[in-house]
Amino acid sequence: MTHRIALIPGDGIGIPVLEAAMRVAEKASPGLLEAESFPWSCDHYLQTGRMMPEDGIETLRGFDAIFLGAVGWPEKVPDAVSLHGLLLPIRKAFVQYANIRPHRLLPGVQGPLRKDAFDILCIRENTEGEYSGAGGRVHQGTGDEVAVETAIFTRTGVERILRFGFEQAMGRSKRLASVTKSNAQKYSMVFWDEVTRELAAEFPEVQVSHYHVDAIAARMVMAPETLDVVVASNLFGDILTDLGAAIQGGLGFAASANIDPTGKSPSMFEPVHGSAPDIAHLGTANPIAAMWSLVMMLEHLGEVETAARIMRAVEATTARGIGTVPGRDKTDEITAAVLSALEE
Amino acid sequence: MTHRIALIPGDGIGIPVLEAAMRVAEKASPGLLEAESFPWSCDHYLQTGRMMPEDGIETLRGFDAIFLGAVGWPEKVPDAVSLHGLLLPIRKAFVQYANIRPHRLLPGVQGPLRKDAFDILCIRENTEGEYSGAGGRVHQGTGDEVAVETAIFTRTGVERILRFGFEQAMGRSKRLASVTKSNAQKYSMVFWDEVTRELAAEFPEVQVSHYHVDAIAARMVMAPETLDVVVASNLFGDILTDLGAAIQGGLGFAASANIDPTGKSPSMFEPVHGSAPDIAHLGTANPIAAMWSLVMMLEHLGEVETAARIMRAVEATTARGIGTVPGRDKTDEITAAVLSALEE
Ligand SMILES: CC(C)[C@H](C(=O)O)[C@@H](O)C(=O)O
Ligand SMILES: CC(C)[C@H](C(=O)O)[C@@H](O)C(=O)O
Numbered sequence: 001m002t003h004r005i006a007l008i009p010g011d012g013i014g015i016p017v018l019e020a021a022m023r024v025a026e027k028a029s030p031g032l033l034e035a036e037s038f039p040w041s042c043d044h045y046l047q048t049g050r051m052m053p054e055d056g057i058e059t060l061r062g063f064d065a066i067f068l069g070a071v072g073w074p075e076k077v078p079d080a081v082s083l084h085g086l087l088l089p090i091r092k093a094f095v096q097y098a099n100i101r102p103h104r105l106l107p108g109v110q111g112p113l114r115k116d117a118f119d120i121l122c123i124r125e126n127t128e129g130e131y132s133g134a135g136g137r138v139h140q141g142t143g144d145e146v147a148v149e150t151a152i153f154t155r156t157g158v159e160r161i162l163r164f165g166f167e168q169a170m171g172r173s174k175r176l177a178s179v180t181k182s183n184a185q186k187y188s189m190v191f192w193d194e195v196t197r198e199l200a201a202e203f204p205e206v207q208v209s210h211y212h213v214d215a216i217a218a219r220m221v222m223a224p225e226t227l228d229v230v231v232a233s234n235l236f237g238d239i240l241t242d243l244g245a246a247i248q249g250g251l252g253f254a255a256s257a258n259i260d261p262t263g264k265s266p267s268m269f270e271p272v273h274g275s276a277p278d279i280a281h282l283g284t285a286n287p288i289a290a291m292w293s294l295v296m297m298l299e300h301l302g303e304v305e306t307a308a309r310i311m312r313a314v315e316a317t318t319a320r321g322i323g324t325v326p327g328r329d330k331t332d333e334i335t336a337a338v339l340s341a342l343e344e
Numbered sequence: 345m346t347h348r349i350a351l352i353p354g355d356g357i358g359i360p361v362l363e364a365a366m367r368v369a370e371k372a373s374p375g376l377l378e379a380e381s382f383p384w385s386c387d388h389y390l391q392t393g394r395m396m397p398e399d400g401i402e403t404l405r406g407f408d409a410i411f412l413g414a415v416g417w418p419e420k421v422p423d424a425v426s427l428h429g430l431l432l433p434i435r436k437a438f439v440q441y442a443n444i445r446p447h448r449l450l451p452g453v454q455g456p457l458r459k460d461a462f463d464i465l466c467i468r469e470n471t472e473g474e475y476s477g478a479g480g481r482v483h484q485g486t487g488d489e490v491a492v493e494t495a496i497f498t499r500t501g502v503e504r505i506l507r508f509g510f511e512q513a514m515g516r517s518k519r520l521a522s523v524t525k526s527n528a529q530k531y532s533m534v535f536w537d538e539v540t541r542e543l544a545a546e547f548p549e550v551q552v553s554h555y556h557v558d559a560i561a562a563r564m565v566m567a568p569e570t571l572d573v574v575v576a577s578n579l580f581g582d583i584l585t586d587l588g589a590a591i592q593g594g595l596g597f598a599a600s601a602n603i604d605p606t607g608k609s610p611s612m613f614e615p616v617h618g619s620a621p622d623i624a625h626l627g628t629a630n631p632i633a634a635m636w637s638l639v640m641m642l643e644h645l646g647e648v649e650t651a652a653r654i655m656r657a658v659e660a661t662t663a664r665g666i667g668t669v670p671g672r673d674k675t676d677e678i679t680a681a682v683l684s685a686l687e688e
Contacts, residue, residue, distance in 0.1 A: 072527060079527030080534050088528065112457050112565050135494075135531035145499040149532035150479075155489040181579065183416060183423030184432070187479035188493035190424050214586035221456050221565060221590040235525065239583060242558035246565040274559075 003301050006063040006266070007037040010086070012275030013285035014041075014069020020287035020335040021067070021294040024313070027339050029306045035067070042073040042082050051077075051085030057093045065297050066090065066268040069290070070275035084133065087270075091126050094265035096258035097157065098164045099124035099237060100296070101272060103224075103244030103254070106288070107319035111249045118224035122244055123168060124237025125161040126258055129153055129188070131234040153188045153233070158195045164261055165231030166203040172228055177209045179216050179232035179240065192233065217243055245272050250326045252286030255293040257300060269297040285331050288314060288323050291338060313341035347645050350407040350610070351381040354430070356619030357629035358385075358413020364631035364679040365411070365638040368657070371683050373650045379411070386417040386426050395421075395429030401437045409641050410434065410612040413634070414619035428477065431614075435470050438609035440602035441501065442508045443468035443581060444640070445616060447568075447588030447598070450632070451663040455593045462568035466588055467512055468581025469505040470602055473497055473532070475578040497532045497577070502539045508605055509575030510547040516572055521553045523560050523576035523584065536577065561587055589616050594670045596630030599637040601644060613641040629675050632658060632667050635682060657685035 007022070009015040025033050038059075040052040051071075053059070060066055071087040072079050090096070103120040105111050135149040162178070169176040178196045182189035193210060200208045211219065213236045219227065220243050232240055245254030254272035271289030279285065291314050298307035318324050323334035351366070353359040369377050382403075384396040395415075397403070404410055415431040416423050434440070447464040449455050479493040506522070513520040522540045526533035537554060544552045555563065557580045563571065564587050576584055589598030595617035602612040615633030623629065635658050642651035662668050667678035 078534075080530035083527045084530060110458075112459065114454075114456060114458060131528050133530065134492075135529075137531055137535060139499075143499050145535065147497045147531045147535035148478075148494050149497075149529045150492050150494045153491045153493075155483075155487050181582075183427045184475050184579070184582070185479075185493045186424035186428060186477065187481055187491045190422075191481060191489065191491035214582045217561065217583050218586040218590035218595065221587065222594060235528070238525075238528070238558045239561050242562040243565065243587070246562035250566060251562065 002031060002034045003064040004062070005033045005035045006060050006066045007035045008040055008066060009037065009069040010071045010275065011041045011043075011073045012070055012277050012280040013273065014071070014275055016283070016285050016331045017271060017287040017290035018067060018069040020331055021290040023335060024291055024310055024338055024342070025294055027342050028310050029303070032303065032306060040086055041071070042076040045077050045082065045085065051082055057089065060090065060094075060266060063266050065266050065301060067294065067297060068268055068270040070271070070273065072275045073277050075277065088131065090268055091258050094260050094268070095127060095262070096260045096265070096267055097125060097127045097161055098259045098261055099126040100257045100259060101241040101244060101254065103241070103248045105248055106253060107315050108321050109249040109253060109318055109324045111247050113221065113224070113247050115224060118227070118247070120220070120224060120227045120244055121168060121172065121229050122237060122241045123161065123165045123229060123231045124241060125157065125232070125234045127234070128157040129234040151188050153191055155195070158192055159199070162195055162199050162231060165229060166199055166206055169206045169229040170203065174205055175207050175209070175228045177211055177216060177227055177230045179211050179213050179230060179236050181213050181236070183212060213239070216240065220244065220247060241272060249324070252289055252323070252326055253292070254289050255296055257293065257296040259300065267300055269293040269300070279327065282327070283330050283332070284327050286323055286326065287331055287335055288318065309342065313338050316341040316344065346375060346378045347408040348406070349377045349379045350404050350410045351379045352384055352410065353381065353413040354415045354619065355385045355417045356414055356621050356624040357617070358415070358619055360627070360629050360675050361615060361631040361634035362411060362413040364675055365634040367679060368635055368654055368682055368686070369638055371686050372654050373647070376647065376650060384430055385415070386420040389421050389426065389429065395426055401433065404434065404438075404610060407610050409610050409645060411638065411641060412612055412614040414615070414617065416619045417621050419621065432475065434612055435602050438604050438612070439471060439606070440604050440609070440611055441469060441471045441504055442603040442605055443470040444601045444603060445585040445588060445598065447585070447592045449592055450597055451659050452665050453593040453597060453662055453668045455591050457565065457568070457591050459568060462571070462591070464564070464568060464571050464588055465512060465516065465573050466581060466585045467505065467509045467573060467575045468585060469501065469576070469578045471578070472501040473578040495532050497535055499539070502536055503543070506539055506543050506575060509573060510543055510550055513550045513573040514547065518549055519551050519553070519572045521555055521560060521571055521574045523555050523557050523574060523580050525557050525580070527556060557583070560584065564588065564591060585616060593668070596633055596667070596670055597636070598633050599640055601637070601640040603644065611644055613637040613644070623671065626671070627674050627676070628671050630667055630670065631675055631679055632662065653686065657682050660685040660688065
């Protein structure tokens with residue numbers, strides 16, 4: 001069975017890492033993925049005035065999954081424009097409310113922490129909250145200017161991501177960490193805590209811990225081995241997953257899946273690293289995060305065996321010390337190593 | 345000259361650490377601080393229905409500084425109530441807009457990172473932004489519930505904290521990292537970026553870097569040595585300074601000053617750690633963070649020599665391995681060691 005994939009390489013290192021991952025996919029299972037590539041990006045914006053065409057979302061809807069490289073190049077287009085024009089609308093339009101990001105050290109990778117035994121699965125709310133895009137500015141440019149940014153949390157949004165978190169916890173260690181800042185944000189985060197407590201009653205087997213975001217950020221560095229499934233709002237999940245990427249050795253290793261768990265819309269898979277304009281010309285972008293994201297995409301599409309084979313090849317590569325040190329190896333070398341590991 | 349200090353031990357380990365720090369102050373310079381203690385806390389709330397009396401702020405106004413232990417005991421009083429009833433109103437009422445938190449490893453302390461050479465000064469906005477307390481909930485308790493939490497940033501608030509950050513940078517390495525999330529929050533954080541750029545023009549000697557909060561969180565773990573002065577909003581500063589506490593070996597070492605730089609109101613000094621109800625009965629609260637906060641208070645009061653002597657005694661103590669491992673040594677032992685180091 002062939003799966004139709006929309007490829008959005010996007011900007012900067014998004015382009016070479018996606019190409020690398022697709023070579024691996026084709027080698028692992030020729031013809032399994034039928035990809036169509038879309039040039040939507042900051043360059044596209046400069047040419048057309050839009051990050052993606054007006055019917056971009058409708059175009060994507062027909063695919064089985066979306067594989068995205070990275071969006072953003074602040075020197076060309078302000079981030080607030082590029083991200084609100086491409087990445088964020090896809091997450092929202094396709095109700096990809098669960099952003100899943102695994103954090104563990106691949107073999108051969110030395111992380112920045114002295115501790116190296118941890119395995120955290122971050123579940124990030126992906127459609128609302130602090131990313132609602134509601135707000136405005138008055139008295140702009142004057143000494144009286146005020147800017148407001150409103151986080152909006154709905155019952156539907158909070159409940160479904162927490163439920164997803166509880167379900168993931170049931171499939172792992174049955175331990176769930178729920179992240180808020182309810183000591184300072186007394187509307188949104190107190191609400192989140194309440195819904196967490198309600199769902200905890202539905203999942204009596206799951207042991208729930210409540211953390212403030214500052215405390216769990218510290219814990220991820222001091223005692224990451226005490227965490228398993230972590231569920232957080234859009235912004236808190238964003239911060240914690242970059243931190244997760246850091247403790248797993250850097251953004252070159254951090255994969256993610258933006259899932260619509262109902263299956264009604266296509267889900268999107270992307271490395272966490274972003275476009276990294278500063279290193280885009282060096283040819284040293286690490287394709288491992290993109291390959292791991294590909295693995296998550298294949299799992300989502302039900303191709304668990306191919307996914308497992310690719311993951312084994314990636315791990316065999318890092319175990320040999322290839323692609324393990326940020327900026328040292330060329331994208332092509334790392335890709336070649338994974339391709340040859342696939343033959344073993 | 346005697347300085348009048350309002351002591352608010354508060355809850356949990358706030359009480360023993362403040363007592364320990366005051367013993368050190370008295371030993372270092374007998375009679376220098378004239379302290380009056382206030383029992384405001386969660387227990388006080390249970391007795392009186394208020395975290396502090398209605399005229400609490402007016403009472404505090406007469407002091408030269410406030411020395412606070414910790415506030416909060418969620419099993420007694422919801423955090424949202426206790427913090428909004430005591431800690432947060434003091435920061436706001438006295439326009440303590442600059443929350444200063446130093447992050448470096450004290451001698452003898454092994455941090456969680458392999459890297460140990462860093463010296464970061466976090467400057468956190470302390471009066472508005474994501475902690476404005478504006479928001480509400482509709483359709484409460486129903487499936488249609490919506491909770492909103494509005495971050496409010498004013499020109500005055502943003503400009504003064506950034507100016508303070510630039511000034512601190514001028515007094516250190518002339519490198520300033522400004523933290524936003526302007527790729528996702530297009531009103532508040534884009535505004536912050538604009539004001540940063542304006543001030544950068546006023547301080548041409550300062551080299552400014554713009555980081556998204558997720559990226560700088562990762563950087564604090566991957567490459568903390570590349571950061572010096574970091575200026576961030578209330579929430580981002582909260583998260584980054586707990587992370588700073590983590591990389592400096594834990595919350596037992598993290599000091600803070602809540603400063604009104606105009607000098608019109610009393611400033612407040614507090615360890616970052618919080619009340620830690622779970623370990624409050626063990627007698628192992630680390631008083632080092634409170635002592636370091638005392639040092640910051642003495643510096644603020646112009647007592648730089650006494651401050652330096654206490655800091656040397658604290659560092660001599662940790663250099664001997666006392667108070668360096670969370671939970672191992674008793675508060676009293678650590679305090680005794682600092683007191684005797686003061687005699688050397
Ligand atoms: C680029 C940015 C808008 C995005 C986010 O904040 O969601 C990124 O940091 C991520 O984590 O996927
Ligand atoms: C207790 C809490 C409200 C407080 C804050 O978030 O400001 C604390 O975490 C801190 O960092 O001082």
